[in-house]
Amino acid sequence: MGDAQEPNGKPGEPRLNRRERIYQWFDRRTGIGSLMHEALDEPIPGGARWAYVFGSVLLFLFISQTITGVFLSLYYAPTADHAHTTVAYIVKEVTGGSFLRSLHAYGSSAVVIVLLLHLTQTFLYGAYKGRREVLWISGCALLGLMLAMAFTGYLLPWDQKAYFATTVGTNMASEVPLIGSTLKRLMRGGNEMGTLTLSRFFVAHVFLLPGAILGLIAAHVYLFRKAGAAGPPSEDPIKPRLPTERFYPRQVLMDTAVALLMICVLGLLSHFSPTDLGPQANPADTQYVPRPEWFYLPVFQWLKYFKGSLAVVGIVVIPTLTAILITALPFIDRRLERRPWRRPFAVGIYLAILATLITFGWLSRHEDRLDPAIAKQVAKQTEETEQFMREPFEPEAAASSLSAPVVVVLDPLAAAGKKIYESESCDACHGENGVGTSAAPKLSGATAQRSPEELAKLLRHPTEKMLAGEMKPVDVPEDDLKALVAYIKSLK
Ligand code: HEC
Numbered sequence: 001m002g003d004a005q006e007p008n009g010k011p012g013e014p015r016l017n018r019r020e021r022i023y024q025w026f027d028r029r030t031g032i033g034s035l036m037h038e039a040l041d042e043p044i045p046g047g048a049r050w051a052y053v054f055g056s057v058l059l060f061l062f063i064s065q066t067i068t069g070v071f072l073s074l075y076y077a078p079t080a081d082h083a084h085t086t087v088a089y090i091v092k093e094v095t096g097g098s099f100l101r102s103l104h105a106y107g108s109s110a111v112v113i114v115l116l117l118h119l120t121q122t123f124l125y126g127a128y129k130g131r132r133e134v135l136w137i138s139g140c141a142l143l144g145l146m147l148a149m150a151f152t153g154y155l156l157p158w159d160q161k162a163y164f165a166t167t168v169g170t171n172m173a174s175e176v177p178l179i180g181s182t183l184k185r186l187m188r189g190g191n192e193m194g195t196l197t198l199s200r201f202f203v204a205h206v207f208l209l210p211g212a213i214l215g216l217i218a219a220h221v222y223l224f225r226k227a228g229a230a231g232p233p234s235e236d237p238i239k240p241r242l243p244t245e246r247f248y249p250r251q252v253l254m255d256t257a258v259a260l261l262m263i264c265v266l267g268l269l270s271h272f273s274p275t276d277l278g279p280q281a282n283p284a285d286t287q288y289v290p291r292p293e294w295f296y297l298p299v300f301q302w303l304k305y306f307k308g309s310l311a312v313v314g315i316v317v318i319p320t321l322t323a324i325l326i327t328a329l330p331f332i333d334r335r336l337e338r339r340p341w342r343r344p345f346a347v348g349i350y351l352a353i354l355a356t357l358i359t360f361g362w363l364s365r366h367e368d369r370l371d372p373a374i375a376k377q378v379a380k381q382t383e384e385t386e387q388f389m390r391e392p393f394e395p396e397a398a399a400s401s402l403s404a405p406v407v408v409v410l411d412p413l414a415a416a417g418k419k420i421y422e423s424e425s426c427d428a429c430h431g432e433n434g435v436g437t438s439a440a441p442k443l444s445g446a447t448a449q450r451s452p453e454e455l456a457k458l459l460r461h462p463t464e465k466m467l468a469g470e471m472k473p474v475d476v477p478e479d480d481l482k483a484l485v486a487y488i489k490s491l492k
Contacts, residue, residue, distance in 0.1 A: 038225075040252070043244035045231030048251035051125070052229070054118035056255035057262060059217065061111050064263075068104040069206065076156070078202035080195040083158035084280040085395070091277050092393035102270035108150050110266060112295045115143055123350055126338030127230040130237025133330040135223040138216055140327045145213050152205040154293055158198065159388075160381065163281030164290030166201075167193055172303070175315040193283070233338040278385040284427065284437040289377045291368075298360035301367075417487025420480050429471065434491045440469055448492035455485045 016024060027033045044052070075094060077086045090097035119139075122128055128136040155166040170187050174180040189196025229247075230237050245251075282288075292300050306314025325332070333346055340347050368374050421427060421434075429440035436442030450458075458466075459474040459481060474481060 040248035042225060042229065042247040044229045044247060044251060045235050045240035045244050046242040047245040048254055050254055051121050052251060053255045053258045054114055054121055057114050057258050058118060060259040061107055061114060065104060065107050068100055068107065071100055072104055073206060078198045080198060083156060083198055087157040087277055088393055098274045099270050102274040103266055105275040106266050106269050108153060110262065111146055112150065115146060124340045125230065125233050128330045129336055129338055132227045135227055136330045137327055138220045138223055142213065142216050142220060145209055149205060149209050150293060152201040155201045157277055158281050159278035160281055160288055161278050163193065164288045165292045168290050172315050175311045177312060233340060237336060237338060276385050276389050279388045284431040286437065286439040287377060289374055297364045298357040301360040301364035413483050413486040414490040417483035420476060420484050421487055443488050444491040448489055452485045452489060455488055456481055
């Protein structure tokens, strides 16, 4: 290398071979040597251990989620019309598409599991003690962001399960005092769930949250390195005394081994038990029993105990207090004692929380099995999902183009009536464009043949049968009623 500024072989300096010279050239320009030293030579008091692998495995999973996510987004379109079709295309047509989607879906569960293990290890080892408050808080923020990733990702396939679970999830936001309904509308991009909701969730899932997570991971690793590895529970968290071992090679090898094991488990699961996709979301379906992803089941069960005016306690007050308690842990527990058997109170609370979560999750499944109506509906939903998975891919969503008669554009009065039909939530029972659902008959046939007077009277004074079907008397100004009737008449 003819580098005039750096003549090789100054007197007293050892002669470098070609490889060393290239390395030195690069190092002088990039500082790669001190970077590698910084990354790999971190001293670990007491030496490498399997207990320390979880942080690295999480980092690995995040990278894996990013890669699979990028490939999925090559095919995905975040609109109510196309989201489900594009995911069906990934699952049924794209080579390796189902495998890829399953890797991403199982990967998200793996993140939650490994996060819990990481948290458990940090907690039991008292590794948050000794000037590690900010490090702990950054970890809590990462936990929150990961849960938000799982929540936003769940909606994207836009199948029945996704749609109804997210309806429940976003409805919960309206329990927040004062800003609740604004918050809900902010998440949904309106009052109802639709394309705006999907694009908001998509943007959060692929841009905002990953960006924030990336920044926080950097901060978390930096803060960890700044505080230094805490070592085993017997170690002083501020001034370690045990002999140290460097991060490379043994700890790196352990981390890599567990990451490889993780790939194998995710790969086997994705191959032998691919994640399924249900039929496209049908907002008019009033029978659907929504159930969240397994790790949200304890929360779901918990909320059953807080109905009506108590809801705000279960949804807002207690979760907020818990989050504050967990985040503030290093400020509350200031003793430097790290050995778990010397911290019975802290460890007891931790185990109690864990046991509660597991019990609630189990109870949720158990109650579903005990209630025959729910068990039957859940079985029906599973059957519908299996049915959909067996069907060949159909290029355009059958549900939206076949079952809804295309209403050719209406006269202005009927068009105004259509708006009222939707704002009065008639479509919740009678379906979009009055096609009918399992909850109420279609309006497009015989009903539309009735005279305007008769229809107006029916709407103001519903029959016994309509009342029994929970249809309320229509309570709108006279002009709006005329428009509504004109709209129903236009459906014939
Ligand atoms: C909670 C569900 C529900 C909602 C919301 C609802 N309906 Fe109904 N509606 C029913 C049921 C159930 C019946 C049929 C009862 C029967 O005859 O079996 C019905 C019947 C009707 C009929 C009579 C159909 C016929 O030919 O006998 C009309 C018209 C009608 N609804 C219009 C509306 C309009 C307009 C709205 C919105 C303002 C609305 N409904 C909202 C449940 C609902």
